[in-house]
Amino acid sequence: MTLESKILQKIKPTPLEEEALAASVARLLAILRSRIKEKGLHAEPVVVGSVAKGTHLKGKDLDLFVLFPPETPREALEEQGLALGAFLERREKMFAEHPYTHGYFEGLEVEIVPCYRITDPAQKMSAVDRTPFHARFVIERLTAAQKDEVRLLKAFCKGTGTYGAEARIQGFSGYLCELLVLRYGSFPSVLEAADTWRPGAILEIGATATRPFPEPLVVVDPIDGGRNVASALSGGTLAAFREAARAYRKKASERFFWPRPRKPLTATAAATTLRRRGTSLLGISLRRPELTEDVLYPQVHKAHRALVDLFDRHGFTVQASRSEALEGEVLFLFEFEVALLPAVERHLGPPAGVPNAEDFLAKWRGNRLAATPPFLEGDRWAVLVRRVLTTPEKLAKAKVATLSLGKNLDESARRGVRVAAGRQALRAAWMGEVTELLEPRFPWAR
Numbered sequence: 001m002t003l004e005s006k007i008l009q010k011i012k013p014t015p016l017e018e019e020a021l022a023a024s025v026a027r028l029l030a031i032l033r034s035r036i037k038e039k040g041l042h043a044e045p046v047v048v049g050s051v052a053k054g055t056h057l058k059g060k061d062l063d064l065f066v067l068f069p070p071e072t073p074r075e076a077l078e079e080q081g082l083a084l085g086a087f088l089e090r091r092e093k094m095f096a097e098h099p100y101t102h103g104y105f106e107g108l109e110v111e112i113v114p115c116y117r118i119t120d121p122a123q124k125m126s127a128v129d130r131t132p133f134h135a136r137f138v139i140e141r142l143t144a145a146q147k148d149e150v151r152l153l154k155a156f157c158k159g160t161g162t163y164g165a166e167a168r169i170q171g172f173s174g175y176l177c178e179l180l181v182l183r184y185g186s187f188p189s190v191l192e193a194a195d196t197w198r199p200g201a202i203l204e205i206g207a208t209a210t211r212p213f214p215e216p217l218v219v220v221d222p223i224d225g226g227r228n229v230a231s232a233l234s235g236g237t238l239a240a241f242r243e244a245a246r247a248y249r250k251k252a253s254e255r256f257f258w259p260r261p262r263k264p265l266t267a268t269a270a271a272t273t274l275r276r277r278g279t280s281l282l283g284i285s286l287r288r289p290e291l292t293e294d295v296l297y298p299q300v301h302k303a304h305r306a307l308v309d310l311f312d313r314h315g316f317t318v319q320a321s322r323s324e325a326l327e328g329e330v331l332f333l334f335e336f337e338v339a340l341l342p343a344v345e346r347h348l349g350p351p352a353g354v355p356n357a358e359d360f361l362a363k364w365r366g367n368r369l370a371a372t373p374p375f376l377e378g379d380r381w382a383v384l385v386r387r388v389l390t391t392p393e394k395l396a397k398a399k400v401a402t403l404s405l406g407k408n409l410d411e412s413a414r415r416g417v418r419v420a421a422g423r424q425a426l427r428a429a430w431m432g433e434v435t436e437l438l439e440p441r442f443p444w445a446r
Contacts, residue, residue, distance in 0.1 A: 003252050004187065008148055011057045011155045011257075024106045025051070025062065032066070032112075035084055043068045043080070044117065048135045050174050053142065055150040061109040065131060067117035074098070074126075081114025088112070094292060098126060121223045133223045137206070138178045152187040153177045159257040160244040161443050162237050167297035168325075170234035172241065179205050179219055179229060191245035199235070244444060259443035265435045267426035273438050274422075279319055280339035281434070282392045283425035284332040284400060285418040288325055289408035299406025300330055306403045307332055307396075315341055316392050322437050329418075330409065331430060333437050334392065339421075341390050344371045349381035357381060393421040 013021065025047060032045040049063030050056035066084055068077050078098050085091060088103025088110055100113040115128045124130055142150070157163035157172045165173035172180075180190045183205050199216045202209060206222035213228045216235040221227040248256050265273070274281055284307065289296060304323040311318055317337040324331055349360040364370045364383045371384040389395040401413045420427065426434060 003254070004152055007152060007155065007254065007257055011151055012148065013056065013058050017058065021051070021060070021108075024108055028062070028064070028105050028108070028110065031087060032064070032084060035087070036066075039080070039083070041068075041080060043084075043114075045112075046132060048131050050154075052135045053138045053178065054144075054147045055138075055142070055154070055174065055178055057151055057154060060107050062111070063131075064110060064112050065128070066112060066114050067132070068114060070116050070118060070123070072116070077114050077116070077126075081112070084114075085110075085112035095295065124224075130221075130223050130227075134175055134221075137222055138175070138182070141182055142178065146181050146185070149181045149185075149187045150178050153181060153190055155257050156187070156191075156244070156248070157241070159255075159259055159443065160241065162241040162244065165232035167232075167294045167301075169237065170232055171237045172233065173229070176219060176229050176233070179203075179222070183219075188249075191249055194242045194245040197238070197242065240442070244442065247442070247444060253444065255444045255446075260446045262432075262435065262441070262446050264431040265438065267423070267428075267431065270426050270431070270434050270438060271423060274335075277335075280336045280392070281422060281425045281437075282334045282336065282396065283418075283420045283427075283430055284334075284396055285420070286330045286405075286409055286412040287415055288327075288329050289412060291408060293325070296325055296330075296408070299409045300325060303330070303403070303405035303409050304332060306405055307334070307400070310399055310403060311336070311392060311395065314389060314395050315345065315387075316395070320437055320440075322433060324433050326429065326433075330412070331433055333425070333430070333433055335437060336392055339391060341387055343387055343390060344384045345387050347383050347385045348377070349374065349383065351379050352376060352381060391421070393419055 029045055029047070036043050036045070044067045046052075046065050046067060047062065048065050051062055066081055068081070082093060082099055082101055085101025085103060088101060088105055091101055091103030093099050094102045094111070098114070100111060102111050104110060113128055115126055115131065116124075118124060118129050121130045121133050154163060154174060154177050157177065161169070162171040163169065164171045165176070181187070183203055184190045184193050197217055200218070202213075202218040202220065204220045207220050207225045209218065209220045210225035213231070215228055215231050215233065216238050217230045217233055219229040221229050244256060270281075300323050304321065308318055308321060311334065318334050319337050320335040322333050350357050360381050361374050364374050369386050371386050374381050374383045376382070389398055396419045397417070400417045400419075403413070404410065405413055
């Protein structure tokens with residue numbers, strides 16, 4: 001038995017599990033149709049996603065769309081669509097382009113999403129209206145054997161940390177995995193092809209691109225030539241997938257599907273590592289806003305970039321950094337080449353004799369921040385200026401709340417910023433992220 005066959009036995013639902021799933025789905029659809037009839041709505045519930053296409057893994061999650069007539073006002077679509085999901089257990093209102101319901105039914109994790117019933121993808125009225133067309137395209141083309149190949153590819157992406165189009169992962173969606181198997185035929189063929197995906201590579205499956213795309217990998221949506229199915233895929237996640245594919249082809253292992261849990265470094269071990277490197281550690285923590293991850297993580301990424309830029313502008317070289325939304329807080333970690341800058345810095349002015357040279361001299365003669373009078377360096381004026389913020393910790397405390405971090409993180413910063421340097425940053429709740437910062441490893445190499 002091949003390794004892939006063994007993996008498939010573990011990830012593919014058994015006939016009994018499929019039978020139980022089908023029964024739950026039938027009961028769920030019956031309830032929805034009954035509620036639709038009671039409310040006098042002209043709507044139709046349909047199963048979409050991996051369950052509809054037969055590419056689902058073990059587990060219990062279901063995507064269900066409710067198709068409304070195109071003439072339905074947008075406000076009514078949202079209100080009625082949410083009301084239909086009111087019977088779900090532990091339900092919560094989620095947001096994409098418009099709100100939908102997430103909850104549970106007989107142990108199934110269910111999303112009930114309202115959309116418009118259209119006959120042509122070009123007529124889409126909301127971002128999700130194409131989804132039933134995606135399901136139909138895959139169902140009509142994917143063979144029974146290829147469904148298992150998709151399962152292997154999904155499980156591989158999950159195990160290597162590259163699965164999920166959400167903002168936190170910026171990886172491969174289920175639909176993208178299905179299209180890649182359709183394009184290349186099998187799981188091993190996708191891994192082999194990944195080695196040829198150079199930045200800007202364009203893959204076309206039934207449709208040609210109708211516009212240019214800026215993303216590192218372009219997989220043209222066969223339903224809409226103006227859409228890139230891989231638009232959520234970041235350059236970093238794509239590079240990680242390609243590296244995983246090369247490593248797996250070189251030496252296949254179950255670790256690519258089920259990586260070992262990583263044991264965090266102890267505070268003592270982390271401190272020893274920093275001391276040996278001669279570097280310093282800084283942690284910045286903000287209160288975590290109560291937002292969905294797809295709303296929160298774009299702000300986390302924006303804030304991360306803003307912080308790196310802040311340190312760079314003030315002369316602190318960031319050796320490594322990472323950010324993550326933890327329980328109750330958003331954490332940013334930075335490893336710096338130096339923990340203390342000199343008390344002065346050189347400020348270069350204009351050449352001597354030019355019109356604004358006098359302005360430079362007037363500004364710095366007698367200025368309390370000037371450590372020296374202006375002096376000539378070659379043919380240009382210069383001055384040594386006292387540096388007030390000589391450590392990353394001081395800089396962060398003084399400036400983080402003034403940065404543009406994202407609407408909700410800006411509010412968190414105004415409420416308070418926790419800054420911890422050195423040993424103070426080696427708190428127990430942060431050690432998982434500290435470990436990933438100081439000793440980055442691929443999931444399959446742990």
